[in-house]
């Protein structure tokens with residue numbers, strides 16, 4: 001069996017806007033294979049796939065999953081083919097961030113539809129967009145074990161966990177496994193999240209596709225106003241800068257700003273400690289940050 005173990009990610013305390021939080025640093029899991037994509041793809045790193053020669057996946061040309069899969073392919077000695085509907089001209093001419101790093105790892109990019117997994121043979125490991133699949137539970141269960149062991153050690157009876165969602169896969173499997181791990185003890189561990197990609201209904205549907213039993217579903221909080229994924233919001237940029245100034249930690253610019261805005265807006269509802277999960281993705285900031293700086297040139301001085 002292929003052996004490549006990640007060590008547990010560190011945990012620290014931070015103070016933000018006068019509130020104290022625990023912060024689980026999954027962004028520091030490994031220099032090149034980190035964040036929730038590393039948790040989701042851990043199954044494919046540690047299991048035997050005797051027939052597999054190539055990973056095939058699809059999604060956006062900037063995604064964190066695209067890059068993490070290129071690292072996985074490199075570590076396993078597999079080829080890697082990635083399908084995108086469209087690549088912006090600017091990105092093609094000026095490769096940067098996840099796109100550049102994945103190409104440097106040998107990713108073969110195809111600007112066409114990937115089709116479905118049925119059309120590939122058993123030499124191909126087909127991975128759904130963003131790792132939205134059952135195998136993701138394997139690595140997220142290990143994250144749950146790390147958190148519960150720490151919670152026990154600290155003697156925290158009731159712990160609230162907050163993390164922003166895309167597909168909702170991480171939040172769902174985290175709540176499920178925290179509930180299972182604490183089923184026979186007095187500890188309570190509750191997962192809260194917010195949808196960054198679709199709305200509340202979309203996220204609920206995602207949860208249901210992965211887990212029919214709603215007692216394992218995370219609690220969903222949202223802002224009143226509609227939020228569009230990938231759009232540049234001044235409030236997102238502002239809170240990201242504030243986070244950096246007050247905590248010294250670089251968060252991701254796509255998910256974390258909305259995550260923190262939603263968390264702060266609901267902070268009065270939490271009576272016990274809150275643990276925020278840093279899910280990585282900072283390599284993607286290399287493309288998002290210049291866009292923010294161009295759009296809101298005066299914000300950093302405010």
Ligand SMILES: *Cc1c(COP(=O)(O)O)cnc(C)c1O
Pocket residue numbers: 035036037064065130164165166167168169170171252255256279280281282
């Ligand atoms: C992919 C990603 C998410 C969303 O994870 P899901 O499991 O799809 O909900 C959140 N934050 C970062 C930094 C990510 O890369």
